[in-house]
Amino acid sequence: xxxxxxxxxxxxxxxxxxxxxxxxxxxxxxxxxxxxxxxxxxxxxxxxxxxxxxxxxxxxxxxxxxxxxxxxxxxxxxxxxxxxxxxxxxxxxxxxxxxxxxxxxxxxxxxx
Amino acid sequence: xxxxxxxxxxxxxxxxxxxxxxxxxxxxxxxxxxxxxxxxxxxxxxxxxxxxxxxxxxxxxxxxxxxxxxxxxxxxxxxxxxxxxxxxxxxxxxxxxxxxxxxxxxxxxxxxxxxxxxxxxxxxxxxxxxxxxxxxxxxxxxxxxxxxxxxxxxxxxxxxxxxxxxxxxxxxxxxxxxxxxxxxxxxxxxxxxxxxxxxxxxxxxxxxxxxxxxxxxxxxx
Numbered sequence: 266x267x268x269x270x271x272x273x274x275x276x277x278x279x280x281x282x283x284x285x286x287x288x289x290x291x292x293x294x295x296x297x298x299x300x301x302x303x304x305x306x307x308x309x310x311x312x313x314x315x316x317x318x319x320x321x322x323x324x325x326x327x328x329x330x331x332x333x334x335x336x337x338x339x340x341x342x343x344x345x346x347x348x349x350x351x352x353x354x355x356x357x358x359x360x361x362x363x364x365x366x367x368x369x370x371x372x373x374x375x376x377x
Numbered sequence: 378x379x380x381x382x383x384x385x386x387x388x389x390x391x392x393x394x395x396x397x398x399x400x401x402x403x404x405x406x407x408x409x410x411x412x413x414x415x416x417x418x419x420x421x422x423x424x425x426x427x428x429x430x431x432x433x434x435x436x437x438x439x440x441x442x443x444x445x446x447x448x449x450x451x452x453x454x455x456x457x458x459x460x461x462x463x464x465x466x467x468x469x470x471x472x473x474x475x476x477x478x479x480x481x482x483x484x485x486x487x488x489x490x491x492x493x494x495x496x497x498x499x500x501x502x503x504x505x506x507x508x509x510x511x512x513x514x515x516x517x518x519x520x521x522x523x524x525x526x527x528x529x530x531x532x533x534x535x536x537x538x539x540x541x542x543x544x545x546x547x548x549x550x551x552x553x554x555x556x557x558x559x560x561x562x563x564x565x566x567x568x569x570x571x572x573x574x575x576x577x578x579x580x581x582x583x584x585x586x587x588x589x590x591x592x593x594x595x596x597x598x
Contacts, residue, residue: 276420283424318421321386322429360432 270294270331271304278315278329285362288328288353292342295333305333324360327352378407379471380494380505381414389422389467390429392488393437396464401426401490402456402478403443404470411505413491414469416443422469422490447474453481460485513583513590519571521562526579528555534579536560536572 408414540547
């Protein structure tokens with residue numbers, strides 16, 4: 266649990282992909298409404314940097330996205346979550362997961 | 378501080394092609410301040426490399442290390458117990474740090490993860506600018522605190538050249554004429570008499586022209 270998206274840094278986001286995430290959505294407070302003044306602005310810049318890294322190393326663009334919501338916007342949260350999940354389903358699994366699934370298949374084959 | 382910029386990830390991946398088990402080594406000195414080679418950058422680079430290599434079907438094992446400084450032997454020695462367990466070290470310290478690691482660990486290949494830049498200052502977050510070329514013979518007391526060696530594109534010592542137009546240097550519209558800056562500053566300080574005190578010529582024997590330099594402080598040895 267993070268107190269603010271400003272606590273997120275690039276390595277934390279990349280770790281999620283190393284741990285098998287196909288996509289990561291970061292949800293911060295509305296811009297201009299950060300309790301810590303600029304935490305969500307910093308988070309957006311970091312998300313953009315990770316977006317560029319993922320694109321560069323061919324994990325793919327559009328696998329990470331930042332949304333801004335107020336705590337009272339439950340239905341909007343659900344809509345954003347559904348939108349992002351649809352987006353990731355359309356892109357498909359991360360290349361990391363495809364490689365891991367392939368390796369697992371090979372290992373199982375070797376075992377039999 | 379010594380500044381630098383990250384090498385393109387494609388170039389680093391190409392360097393790492395022969396290796397599957399490496400150390401990524403950062404430095405808590407200058408490169409941490411200019412956000413190119415500190416502990417955070419080690420974590421990001423290591424994650425990026427692991428992801429890129431695994432996506433390409435060949436994993437890489439990385440030990441993440443950040444030394445207090447890579448330009449001092451006592452901190453480098455902290456790596457000695459385990460450096461031999463790895464095929465190579467990718468350092469994201471400045472060129473001095475990388476070379477010092479290479480000198481100390483003679484059987485381990487050392488790879489540069491950044492391009493070292495210059496001695497400079499933080500103009501604002503994300504922007505650095507060169508201020509000193511380490512010529513070894515400082516004249517800032519005569520030039521209003523503005524270095525003619527660094528700030529003048531030609532390192533002139535006797536005022537602006539014909540390429541100075543309305544305070545801008547001919548090499549780049551973004552570059553202010555160093556000598557215009559010096560004269561403006563001397564005028565503001567009421568020290569224009571210093572303009573005539575500059576040496577007739579600049580001796581470069583204390584600069585890079587004599588090969589790699591060294592400083593020996595007998596009182597400290």
